[in-house]
Structures are given as structure tokens and as C-alpha cells.
Amino acid sequence: MVWSGNKNTKKIPDIVIEERLPKYLRALTRMQENGGVERVSSEDLGKALNYSAAQIRKDLSYFGRFGKQGQGYDVKKLVQRLREILGLENKQWNMALVGVGGLGRAIVGYGRFAPQGFKIVAAFDHDPAKVGKKVGTLVVKDMKELGDTIKRENIQIGIVAVPASAAQQVIERLEEAGVKAILNYAPITAPRGKAKIQDIDPVLKLQSMTYYLKQDDQIGKK
Amino acid sequence: MVWSGNKNTKKIPDIVIEERLPKYLRALTRMQENGGVERVSSEDLGKALNYSAAQIRKDLSYFGRFGKQGQGYDVKKLVQRLREILGLENKQWNMALVGVGGLGRAIVGYGRFAPQGFKIVAAFDHDPAKVGKKVGTLVVKDMKELGDTIKRENIQIGIVAVPASAAQQVIERLEEAGVKAILNYAPITAPRGKAKIQDIDPVLKLQSMTYYLKQDDQIGKK
């Protein structure tokens, strides 16, 4: 190995992985594509993302030294390095969707997964009325086929788009089938299990914003 | 600026508002509806949400003392108190959607906003081909009408579902129109402005999970 290792044994804060590196990547990619920017300083990137320059330098330093003093960072190199770190390089990740209601269908139609290397390769539902029907280009499969399909199609990520009442069970079945990462759109918190879970619930986001709204403005008087 | 009914002067960590209180509310509501549970201890609630009991007690203590030693918390009272704190009591919040593409239409069809008191009352697009058409029960309006409609319909929250290239501008227009909270589905980070913004980007969530996946499992190899 060229650079005598990342001498850095220090613990990387969770939030660096869970939030900031992906945002750095998103912002840098956008700068490349739109502005044709070839170099950024930590200050530039910080301004684009509402972070301090120091924060960005510190975050990147956990993974090596890829800036040049006096110049900043080479955008192309940094993008590539971030992609490697996040496990996005030379890879396509296969995903299975569970739950083909309105939400599930919207997820299949969402245009930003595939270009980023995330492909939905199978869809499941336990409703016999939906099994066999098409969603986009996929034929909906019965839940019985979950385990086999996940192995056969080399699926590493599950997407849960079922009602709250079914979500816990679906997550367990995905974990049993060997899925290691789950994107959960159902409004529940699952017990910690084998898989890494990320939750998406827009209602929670709204409910946190109303805390800040409530003092200055309400509708009751109408 | 005065908060009513909060004698506690200590600073409330952001993450309490932004993440945990809404999750507490979600879990408690579910316990009520499903299990008919009337009381919880901090330990019970912690187990349901993967938090420590101490964390829950500390979080709640920022807002008063609503537990009883030896008994725990009365679920119904706690739910009500949380709803007050978050600004959800006796209120409906009106929202405007901007961007009526595939994503925007899915948002209109999403079934969990209305039951939680969040109602989309207007939809906008700048594409003349879409203006005048219906989305659900709403007639799509031209962006020109944004400011007037927001005032007339008493809209406090904006939802951004436009492409990245248009998002920044849309956010500015919403802020100018007096919107104080924005749910942003576009893959950009907006500069800090007048409104509180919450971002939703499932791709970022996937990209953080692949970091943890990358070591143990890649395509073709086990």
C-alpha cells in the first residue's frame, strides 16, 4: 500500500458517514456537472453546504490527505475518493422492494436511484391481487419467493413500503434472507437487528418543523 | 421571545426536537391504538425505540415533569403534551406543493399527511402544459400565483418537488412569500435563509448504508 496506511486510528464520528460525506459527494458532483469546477477549497465547499471550513477539513482528514496546501482539493479526485469510501465505485447495488401500493409504485418510478447505481431488481407483495401484475418493468412476486430471489439476484438492499402493521415482520424476513441494509418508508422503529436500517418519514420532519412555527403563526382563528 | 409554560431555561438539544420527540409521539400513538397501552415507563419506551431510559427521561425533563415516580407516564397525557410541544394540537397546517412531476404527484397521493393534520391545499408548476390540469382534487396553478395563494390560503409550509436545477429559486420564492418551513425533496442544500428547511433524499441514505456494506459483500463474491 502506497501511503503507509491511514495513520488515523481515531474513531470516525457516525454523523460523518451518515450525513456529511454523502452531502459532500452530492455537492461536488453538482459543481462538476454544472459549473465545471475543477478545484474547491474547504471554505468553498463549506459555503455551499452551510458547514465550517474546519469541519470539512477534519472530516476528510479521517480518510487521508487529499488536499494540496495553497490550492485546495481536486474535485475530480475527491469525488472519486468519496465514492470509494462510501462503497459506490465500480458497483451497482441491487435492491428489492416490498410493498407495491401507491408508495411502492412511486419508489419504483423514482428517477434518482438508477443513475446513482441503485437498481430495484425485484418487487414483492403479499396481496394475491397484486402478485403477477407489473410495476414498471417488474413483475410483482409473492412474498414466498423473497428468500430465493434475494439470493439468486444478489440483492443487498431492501426497501420497505408496507403499512406500519406489516413492517416489523417484513424487516425480519429481509434480515433472515440475508439483506444487510434496509431503507424503511414505514412509520415504525424496528428493534436493532442484523441489518443497518435507514428510516424515511416525511411526517416526522414536518412535526419537527412545526415546533419552530408554532409560536409565530397559527390557523385556529380562521 | 417567550415560550409559554416552559420553566426550564436549559438549552434543549436540537436533536431532541428534530428527531426524538416526533419519534416518541409516533411510538406512543401506536401503543395506544394497537395495544391499548395506558402507561409506559421510560424503559418501555426506550426499548421500543432503541434509546436508553435515561435519555428519554432527560429529554422529557426539558419540558416539565409529567411522570409519576413508581408508575411511569400516562400515555394519553404524554401524547397530548408532546402534541402541544410540537405545535400539533388543535391545528391543521396548510401546505403548498411546488413541482407536479412524478414525485410531486406521489406526494399528493401520500396517505399519511392529512391524518396527521398536514394538508396540501395548493399545487404549483411552471410548466404551462401542467397548469390548469388536476392533481388529485387540486388544480395546478402557475408559479405567478404563488405569493397570492400562500397569503390567501394561509399556507405555512412549502413542499419542493422540482428538479435540482430549479430548487434554489423555488425555495427563495417560497421564502419571499412568507413560508416559514419547507420540506425539500430536491437533491440540493439551500443556503440558510428565512425558512426552516428539512431535506428528504433517499439516495443520501442509501449512500451512507453502502459504507457499512462495502467490506463484507460485493457483487459476485461472498
Next chain:
DNA sequence: GTATGTGAAAGTGTTCACAGCG
């Protein structure tokens, strides 16, 4: 006896400030 509420301690994460390199 049992579970809350809370100061104090421990643990994490962020900012400072400057040495060092290009």
C-alpha cells in the same frame, strides 16, 4: 418497592489556531 428527575461525570463532536507544505 419502583420509576422519575437531575446534577455531575463521561463521552462525542466541533472549532480554534497554527505548523508545515506547495
Next chain:
DNA sequence: CGCTGTGAACACTTTCACATAC
């Protein structure tokens, strides 16, 4: 010079542990 990389200082958050109340 300008800007990175980084220990050290600082700030913030969580956990501990126990007095307190039911």
C-alpha cells in the same frame, strides 16, 4: 502567501447514579 491537516481547547450530548416522590 494560501490553504491544508491536526493536536488541543472547547462545546455539546449522553449516561450514570442516586435523592426524591408516589
